[in-house]
Amino acid sequence: MVNFLIRRLFYMLVTLFFVSIIGFALIELPPGSYLDSELQRLRQLGGNLSQSQIRSLEIRYGVNDPTYLKYWKWVSGAVRGDFGESFEYKKPVGELIWGRLLFSVTLAFSSLIFAWLVSIPLGVYAATHRYTIPDYLITAMQFIGVAVPQFLLALVLMVFATTVLKQEVGGLVSQRFVNAPMSWEKFWDFVSHLWIPIIVISAGSTAWLTRVMRANLLDVLNMQYIQTARAKGLKEGVVIWKHAVRNAIHPLVMAIGGVLPALISGEVIASIVLNLPTTGPLLVQALIKQDMYLAITMVMFLSIMLIVGNLIADLLLAWVDPRVRLE
Amino acid sequence: MSVAQQPSSSAIPTSAPESAAPEEDIVLEVQDLHVYFYTQIGVVRALNGVSFKIPRGKVLGIVGESGCGKSQTSLATMQLIPRPGKVESGKILFREFNNQEPIDLLTLERNSDEMRNIRGDNISMIFQEPMTSLNPCYTVGDQIKEAIILHQGVDKEEAHTRAVDILRKVGMPNPERIAISYPHQLSGGMRQRAMIAMALSCTPTLLIADEPTTALDVTTEAQILELMRDLQREIGMSIMFITHNLGVVAQMCDEVAVMYLGRIVEWASVDDIFYNPKHPYTILLLRSIPRLGSEEHIRLESIKGSVPDPYTRVPGCPFHPRCPSFMPGLCDVEEPPETTVDGNARHTVRCHLYT
Numbered sequence: 139m140v141n142f143l144i145r146r147l148f149y150m151l152v153t154l155f156f157v158s159i160i161g162f163a164l165i166e167l168p169p170g171s172y173l174d175s176e177l178q179r180l181r182q183l184g185g186n187l188s189q190s191q192i193r194s195l196e197i198r199y200g201v202n203d204p205t206y207l208k209y210w211k212w213v214s215g216a217v218r219g220d221f222g223e224s225f226e227y228k229k230p231v232g233e234l235i236w237g238r239l240l241f242s243v244t245l246a247f248s249s250l251i252f253a254w255l256v257s258i259p260l261g262v263y264a265a266t267h268r269y270t271i272p273d274y275l276i277t278a279m280q281f282i283g284v285a286v287p288q289f290l291l292a293l294v295l296m297v298f299a300t301t302v303l304k305q306e307v308g309g310l311v312s313q314r315f316v317n318a319p320m321s322w323e324k325f326w327d328f329v330s331h332l333w334i335p336i337i338v339i340s341a342g343s344t345a346w347l348t349r350v351m352r353a354n355l356l357d358v359l360n361m362q363y364i365q366t367a368r369a370k371g372l373k374e375g376v377v378i379w380k381h382a383v384r385n386a387i388h389p390l391v392m393a394i395g396g397v398l399p400a401l402i403s404g405e406v407i408a409s410i411v412l413n414l415p416t417t418g419p420l421l422v423q424a425l426i427k428q429d430m431y432l433a434i435t436m437v438m439f440l441s442i443m444l445i446v447g448n449l450i451a452d453l454l455l456a457w458v459d460p461r462v463r464l465e
Numbered sequence: 466m467s468v469a470q471q472p473s474s475s476a477i478p479t480s481a482p483e484s485a486a487p488e489e490d491i492v493l494e495v496q497d498l499h500v501y502f503y504t505q506i507g508v509v510r511a512l513n514g515v516s517f518k519i520p521r522g523k524v525l526g527i528v529g530e531s532g533c534g535k536s537q538t539s540l541a542t543m544q545l546i547p548r549p550g551k552v553e554s555g556k557i558l559f560r561e562f563n564n565q566e567p568i569d570l571l572t573l574e575r576n577s578d579e580m581r582n583i584r585g586d587n588i589s590m591i592f593q594e595p596m597t598s599l600n601p602c603y604t605v606g607d608q609i610k611e612a613i614i615l616h617q618g619v620d621k622e623e624a625h626t627r628a629v630d631i632l633r634k635v636g637m638p639n640p641e642r643i644a645i646s647y648p649h650q651l652s653g654g655m656r657q658r659a660m661i662a663m664a665l666s667c668t669p670t671l672l673i674a675d676e677p678t679t680a681l682d683v684t685t686e687a688q689i690l691e692l693m694r695d696l697q698r699e700i701g702m703s704i705m706f707i708t709h710n711l712g713v714v715a716q717m718c719d720e721v722a723v724m725y726l727g728r729i730v731e732w733a734s735v736d737d738i739f740y741n742p743k744h745p746y747t748i749l750l751l752r753s754i755p756r757l758g759s760e761e762h763i764r765l766e767s768i769k770g771s772v773p774d775p776y777t778r779v780p781g782c783p784f785h786p787r788c789p790s791f792m793p794g795l796c797d798v799e800e801p802p803e804t805t806v807d808g809n810a811r812h813t814v815r816c817h818l819y820t
Contacts, residue, residue: 362597368545369592370612370663371585374576384602460647461601 146452150445154438158216161437162209165430171201172225172428199225212431216438222431226424231435235417239439241310242417245405246443248332249340254390256344261351262383268356276348283345292338292411299334307334308413338408347390354386361385384458391455395448490521490563492671492703493542493588498555500537500546500727507776511537511550513727513783516803519671521563524697524704526718526735528711528750532772534727535707539673542705543584544575561587561670586616589664593676595657599648605632605659606644609666616667628666635662636692654685658692665696672697673705678713690716711754715739720811723747726772726783733812743806743814745788782817790818 173195180187196202200211212222221231264276299305306312310331315324358364359382367381368374406418417436424433456463500512512534519525527535540546542557558567573580589612592598600608609628613619619627625644632640635658648656657677664672674693678686694717697704706717714721714735721738723731723746731744742748752766770787773779779786785796795817804819806812 362592362594363600365545366590366592366598366608366660366663367600369543369584369590371581371583371615372611373581381600381602385600459602460604461649 146449150449153445154441157441158213158434158438159209161441162212162434163205165425165428165433165437166205166208168428170428171199172430173199173201175427176225208430212434216435221435224424224429224432226427226429226432231432234432235420235436235439238415238417238420241415242405243443245332245335245339245414245416249336249343250394252336253340253344253347253393256340257347257351258383258387258390261348262355262378264348264352265355265359266378276352280345280349283341286341288338288341288407289411291341292334292408295334295337296412305330307331310415335405335408335412335414338412339405343393347393350389351386354389355382358382358386387458388455391458392451394454395444395451490560491518491558492521492560493519493705494556494558494567495538495542496556496558498538498541498557499553500534500541500550501553502550504549509775510778511727511775512541512555515555515724515727515729517722517729517732519703519705521670521703522697522701523719524706524717526706526708526714526721527724528708528714528721529724530709530772532775533724535709535724536675537727538724539590539675539705539707542570542673543588543590544570544573544580545584559583559588559671582616585612585669586667587669588671588673589667589669590673590675591657591660591664591677593679595653595660595680598660599656601648604645604647605651609644609659609663612663613666628662631662631666632659634696635659635665636688637662653681654689657681657685657689661689661693661696665700668700669702671703671705673707675707676709677706679708679710686713693717711750723750726779728783728815730784730816731812731814733806733814737806737809737812741806741812743812743819744784744816745790745818746784749789782815792817 176199177187177192177195200208203211215222219232223229224231224234227234260276264273267273296307299307309316311324311327312331315327318324364377364382367377372381405414405416406422408414409416409418417440421433421436421440423429424436452462495518496516498512498515499510502509502511515534515538517525517527527538529535537546537550541552546552552571555571557570559570560567568583570580570583573583599605603611606625606628609631610621610624613624613627614621617624617627629640629644632643637643637655637658643651643655643659648659651659661677677693678689681689690713693704704717706714708714708717718735721731721733721735722729723738723744725746731738731742731747733741733743738747739751742751746768749766749768753768755765768787773783773786781795781797781799782788782801785791788796791797799817801815801817801820803813803815806814806819
């Protein structure tokens with residue numbers, strides 16, 4: 139097991155190395171640079187800029203350096219924890235993204251756990267009550283969950299929260315807590331703001347996972363060992379939850395690997411609509427403005443999360459199913 | 466008036482054994498069991514009035530082609546008939562001890578505590594596919610312990626000791642190691658031994674073995690059969706042994722019931738089945754076994770035709786479309802009653818040739 143982990147960590151480093159090169163090349167690919175939009179802004183402000191001024195700015199931003207040099211500048215800093223400076227925000231990249239990254243991860247994991255908590259019982263119920271009215275209702279809800287666009291769901295929930303629940307929506311916390319120190323009250327306010335994004339982000343994956351759970355459990359319930367478990371005299375609940383669900387849950391565990399990045403990219407729209415300080419909108423902005431050090435750093439962190447998510451999924455799967463364990 | 470109502474034929478099987486052996490100790494008695502499956506394209510009559518008895522400490526073989534209702538008989542006894550199947554009528558009387566008032570298992574609720582206490586404790590079951598009949602997610606020991614803890618109310622450590630003991634008893638080399646192994650680490654024969662260990666862990670009164678050796682190779686099959694025979698003698702349990710292999714029947718069983726299309730067409734001691742078969746179906750089944758020492762290049766006999774599709778109902782004797790002794794006007798009209806053969810109350814047949 140230790141060997142397996144060491145090998146996996148090594149592969150992860152190799153993968154990240156290639157991701158950084160390809161990511162950097164892709165970000166460099168479009169013509170122009172951040173300086174073009176910056177120059178345009180300066181021209182609008184104060185008329186003409188002389189060639190020498192432009193030249194000095196080019197040198198300052200280093201935009202005309204060859205790509206490998208820029209890459210070296212970034213990567214040599216990154217391994218020491220210095221990810222360079224954002225052109226647009228004039229702040230160190232690290233400072234800009236830590237908070238957002240943390241919030242994004244919190245949101246992604248809460249959404250995944252929410253998706254599990256809803257989809258596992260619903261899927262089990264649908265499978266054990268196949269072709270009954272509740273099963274049809276669950277199926278109908280799944281289709282709605284997959285089909286409704288996130289921004290629409292976000293808007294509907296915001297309207298619902300403000301008109302019916304009389305709740306303040308949007309942002310992380312209510313206005314009155316924005317500059318207040320951390321307290322239980324503020325934390326509770328934060329939690330009560332979190333439910334809308336969690337539902338919006340996880341609606342699609344919940345619906346999909348319910349479907350998967352139902353289909354898999356139906357397969358497993360036909361297996362001989364389920365008959366064996368019943369023949370032992372076990373209660374039906376034990377047969378289902380101990381013997382059947384554990385064999386049907388593989389795709390839901392593997393979902394951590396796949397759902398995590400999907401949740402993170404999926405939250406862009408929800409975050410824009412709900413005005414949430416997550417990584418999604420920041421990454422989109424950075425790519426549009428060609429704020430390259432910010433962009434590549436975020437791409438790297440998303441890749442790390444994808445890889446770590448997959449590692450967690452593999453470890454969990456080995457825990458659930460002994461056949462996956464390496465001898 | 467149907468033939469089954471005739472006083473002579475219906476009286477014989479019930480009255481004769483009583484006078485012959487008044488204190489016969491019957492563990493399981495199935496009476497007129499009907500199991501139907503209500504599918505979307507029609508009703509499948511899986512069992513049409515199956516009746517048989519299993520005496521204490523004896524092995525009853527149930528033989529027949531695929532789809533004749535062997536497995537459904539065993540599942541009905543366990544009350545594990547899958548949906549959309551349903552027990553229409555009949556009785557399944559079970560006596561755990563001699564002289565005990567029998568319990569009709571069919572009157573118990575399928576998932577009631579009483580039924581679950583009988584399942585796995587008094588009646589246990591071994592299935593056909595050892596490769597898939599153990600849960601891949603739990604160790605062999607854990608799966609055996611589960612039954613022991615459930616039915617014998619002992620703590621985990623005691624259950625573990627007992628599980629290792631029973632694994633040793635079924636001839637597992639290194640039982641401590643096997644107990645912490647997962648099913649995928651064992652071979653087919655080992656898994657079937659583990660299944661037997663699980664089934665015997667609570668020393669059942671009746672063991673139902675549904676084609677336990679079909680998926681195994683012949684040498685493993687011989688070992689498993691010998692093991693089952695030894696353990697049966699040691700524990701003194703009865704076995705309902707379901708198979709399509711007549712060679713296995715000869716080796717294992719005391720009595721044999723031959724099934725065709727959800728009915729028992731002949732019931733006799735194992736010697737009578739092999740040396741004095743009466744029903745044309747039994748005779749044809751025996752002729753279709755390949756034999757060592759028979760002349761070379763002789764074609765093996767097979768039974769003409771195949772089992773009719775399950776949605777249709779065959780009028781009269783279910784075997785008449787394939788029967789070489791078919792008597793038009795009788796066999797395709799009237800269902801033959803159960804008749805004793807040569808006055809031997811332990812040999813009955815359902816065929817118009819003997820009425």
